[in-house]
Amino acid sequence: MSNSIAARCCTSPASTTTTTRQIRGVRVPFSHASGVSPTRERRGRRRRRRSSSAIVVLAFSSSTGGKSGKSGNVVGATTSSSTDTTTNSTNNTFKEEEEEEDRAQANNKKDIQQKAHQNDEEEGNKEEEGKEGQACPYSSVKSFFGMEKKEVPDLRPEDGSEPPVIDDISFLKSLVKAAQHPVGMPIAMLDWAEQKGECVGIQNAIGPDCVSILDPEIVEYVCHTNAKNYKLRMLPDAFRFVIKNKGITGSDGQYNREHRLMCQKPFINSFSLTQFSNTVEERINYMCETWRTACTMREEGKINVNIDNDSQLVTLDVIGKVAFAFDFEQCESHAAKLLRDEDIVSDNISQILDSYNGTSEIMGQLFITPGPILKLQYALGIGRVRELKEKYAILESVGTKLITERRETVKERVEEGDFNDYCLLDVLVKATDEDGNLLPDDDLWGDINDVMAAGHRTTASNFTVNLFHVARNPEIQRRIEEEVALLGGRAPTFDDVQEGRLDYTRMVVKESLRKYAPINLFPRLASDEDTLPSGHKVKPGDFILLSSYAMGRNPRVWENPLEFNPDRFTDESLRMQADKQAKASARDDPEKLEIAKERMRRRMAAGRDFTYTPFGAGPRSCIGGVFALLTATTMLATAVQNFKFGKCDDGVHEDPGDEIPIMYDTTICFPEGVWLSMMPREPKLGSELQQSSSSSEAPTQSKEEVPTTR
Numbered sequence: 001m002s003n004s005i006a007a008r009c010c011t012s013p014a015s016t017t018t019t020t021r022q023i024r025g026v027r028v029p030f031s032h033a034s035g036v037s038p039t040r041e042r043r044g045r046r047r048r049r050r051s052s053s054a055i056v057v058l059a060f061s062s063s064t065g066g067k068s069g070k071s072g073n074v075v076g077a078t079t080s081s082s083t084d085t086t087t088n089s090t091n092n093t094f095k096e097e098e099e100e101e102d103r104a105q106a107n108n109k110k111d112i113q114q115k116a117h118q119n120d121e122e123e124g125n126k127e128e129e130g131k132e133g134q135a136c137p138y139s140s141v142k143s144f145f146g147m148e149k150k151e152v153p154d155l156r157p158e159d160g161s162e163p164p165v166i167d168d169i170s171f172l173k174s175l176v177k178a179a180q181h182p183v184g185m186p187i188a189m190l191d192w193a194e195q196k197g198e199c200v201g202i203q204n205a206i207g208p209d210c211v212s213i214l215d216p217e218i219v220e221y222v223c224h225t226n227a228k229n230y231k232l233r234m235l236p237d238a239f240r241f242v243i244k245n246k247g248i249t250g251s252d253g254q255y256n257r258e259h260r261l262m263c264q265k266p267f268i269n270s271f272s273l274t275q276f277s278n279t280v281e282e283r284i285n286y287m288c289e290t291w292r293t294a295c296t297m298r299e300e301g302k303i304n305v306n307i308d309n310d311s312q313l314v315t316l317d318v319i320g321k322v323a324f325a326f327d328f329e330q331c332e333s334h335a336a337k338l339l340r341d342e343d344i345v346s347d348n349i350s351q352i353l354d355s356y357n358g359t360s361e362i363m364g365q366l367f368i369t370p371g372p373i374l375k376l377q378y379a380l381g382i383g384r385v386r387e388l389k390e391k392y393a394i395l396e397s398v399g400t401k402l403i404t405e406r407r408e409t410v411k412e413r414v415e416e417g418d419f420n421d422y423c424l425l426d427v428l429v430k431a432t433d434e435d436g437n438l439l440p441d442d443d444l445w446g447d448i449n450d451v452m453a454a455g456h457r458t459t460a461s462n463f464t465v466n467l468f469h470v471a472r473n474p475e476i477q478r479r480i481e482e483e484v485a486l487l488g489g490r491a492p493t494f495d496d497v498q499e500g501r502l503d504y505t506r507m508v509v510k511e512s513l514r515k516y517a518p519i520n521l522f523p524r525l526a527s528d529e530d531t532l533p534s535g536h537k538v539k540p541g542d543f544i545l546l547s548s549y550a551m552g553r554n555p556r557v558w559e560n561p562l563e564f565n566p567d568r569f570t571d572e573s574l575r576m577q578a579d580k581q582a583k584a585s586a587r588d589d590p591e592k593l594e595i596a597k598e599r600m601r602r603r604m605a606a607g608r609d610f611t612y613t614p615f616g617a618g619p620r621s622c623i624g625g626v627f628a629l630l631t632a633t634t635m636l637a638t639a640v641q642n643f644k645f646g647k648c649d650d651g652v653h654e655d656p657g658d659e660i661p662i663m664y665d666t667t668i669c670f671p672e673g674v675w676l677s678m679m680p681r682e683p684k685l686g687s688e689l690q691q692s693s694s695s696s697e698a699p700t701q702s703k704e705e706v707p708t709t710r
């Protein structure tokens with residue numbers, strides 16, 4: 001039986017006995033980090049959990065070494081297409097990606113280029129593995145962008161000495177410090193970089209040896225040049241034990257590539273993106289209306305809110321609809337509670353939310369429990385592992401019911417000639433393997449669950465950080481206002497972001513991601529022996545520590561890294577940044593310098609460098625990065641269009657100063673909440689313009705409801 005997946009329309013009822021896919025591996029740590037409206041009690045639990053996440057990467061790294069997904073004959077897993085996704089695309093992977101690249105170029109859509117870069121990485125790896133067994137027409141595009149295979153730079157110590165290493169005692173001390181620090185391991189990585197350099201070997205007395213890397217050139221080597229040796233992820237045993245090796249984040253090899261390609265599809269398809277834009281617009285405007293009404297109910301005409309809480313509600317609603325057309329109605333529940341003191345959550349939603357939050361919480365508690373102990377606890381019925389399994393089973397069974405309903409809906413739509421994908425699940429229910437069998441429900445649920453968990457709290461935390469800075473920095477707020485006013489009072493859309501009408505707002509989003517990376521680590525495991533450009537020797541099973549947080553605060557790369565400065569992302573700043581990186585990599589060789597400058601400038605302009613890594617890098621990088629940027633920018637513009645933000649002045653919540661108190665469990669958390677004040681703008685920013693405006697304004701997108709499964 002073949003394992004290939006093709007994009008075909010569903011014409012027959014769901015089959016759940018299709019393939020015997022062998023899937024190896026488990027979910028990445030953030031998969032179940034999705035607490036909704038965390039109470040103080042839950043925050044307390046997160047605080048206790050934190051120290052474990054700092055060390056888990058070392059304690060368990062050996063458990064997944066050497067795993068890889070089963071290979072089969074790929075017959076074109078579904079990938080990007082522009083508007084018509086109904087063609088039976090079996091072998092059009094490269095062609096469609098090439099078209100996507102062209103479109104991105106033509107429209108100067110920088111972030112879609114970044115997406116194309118991810119695909120590029122992926123294809124690069126396929127080529128390396130020789131799995132496709134065919135010449136890649138994409139390589140000409142690659143070479144045009146300077147993405148052809150690069151010479152490995154020589155970054156060994158210039159004086160001929162051995163590359164820097166941390167001995168085991170110093171390492172254990174760092175580990176203890178990291179475990180006590182709310183940010184965890186990235187703090188140790190920054191310390192090592194300061195003391196020894198940006199690529200440091202680590203002798204680890206209690207686990208495999210590690211290399212900690214902050215140097216963008218060596219990150220490029222690991223995530224791009226020789227990515228095939230560093231594709232494996234370390235994952236806690238609890239994930240594997242419970243989640244049965246499904247989903248994108250938990251898989252490797254061919255299964256992972258196929259499911260990445262399938263799941264990327266709606267996030268780069270213009271029809272689907274328009275639906276998603278409508279959803280984001282609708283949800284954030286609903287929340288704005290709730291805030292507005294709450295303000296009118298106060299004498300002072302304004303309110304103070306914990307924006308961390310409300311952000312999570314909006315993004316859960318968004319990701320539910322985007323992933324599987326499910327409406328969590330969090331914004332409605334919030335409005336009912338805030339405005340009328342009513343609880344209106346339906347049984348169906350509470351069941352899903354309870355299981356979703358429950359699995360997240362227990363998974364956090366069992367994060368570092370080794371597999372054999374989990375099994376023993378399960379057999380003896382002690383600890384919370386049974387409860388975890390039960391909760392995940394509930395989640396899965398509700399998911400399966402929704403999938404069954406959606407299969408019917410999509411079938412009817414297809415029969416009526418509507419082949420569009422309104423959500424990710426629509427893509428998945430149409431996908432078949434090369435024998436024409438539909439994919440089994442648990443494969444589908446694995447992907448949906450992954451995307452929901454990966455996209456929910458990450459995007460919410462970014463929105464929170466954006467508004468924190470807007471509220472305390474009048475100049476940042478003024479510059480966003482300026483941009484938003486030009487929209488003439490209509491709702492901001494994804495198109496506004498992609499077509500450059502919200503460039504400054506987008507730079508604020510990017511700066512928030514740099515300084516407060518939603519996911520702090522994206523580690524890799526070496527599968528084979530290798531020597532890094534720094535001269536460090538790597539053995540199979542060695543652990544490569546990569547960190548978005550530490551890279552985003554690397555003082556060599558980012559001047560005054562603690563300063564929040566969105567202007568780092570202007571074209572001019574990026575050019576200067578590129579020249580700085582080129583200088584470092586050319587090492588005083590004038591000939592190399594010119595080539596390196598040219599190359600770095602091109603890469604930075606296209607968002608394809610390895611200095612800025614909030615979405616990770618390489619063949620396992622985030623598949624939702626572009627969507628997340630579009631969403632966060634649209635939400636921020638909408639919020640500023642509707643409200644004037646300021647520091648919290650309720651006399652209860654203290655101003656934290658310019659640094660937000662944070663900690664990481666599986667994603668970034670704000671243990672004290674993030675409080676700010678908001679006052680409605682009357683009328684909305686730019687509305688006056690609309691009345692007298694010319695027809696040159698971009699029209700408001702029509703609202704097309706995303707059909708739900710309920």
Ligand code: HEM
Pocket residue numbers: 248249250256260267450451452454455456458459462513517518519521522523548614615616617618619620621622623624625627628629
């Ligand atoms: C601001 C928002 C987000 C941030 C900062 C973020 C960050 C990340 C990071 C750091 C990784 C690991 C990458 C690596 O190991 O190289 C990742 C993986 C992933 N992300 Fe995101 N993410 C965000 C939003 C999203 C969204 C909205 C989706 C879904 C639409 C998504 C889906 C995924 C998936 C499926 C993976 C696993 C990829 C794999 O294992 O092959 N993420 N993300």
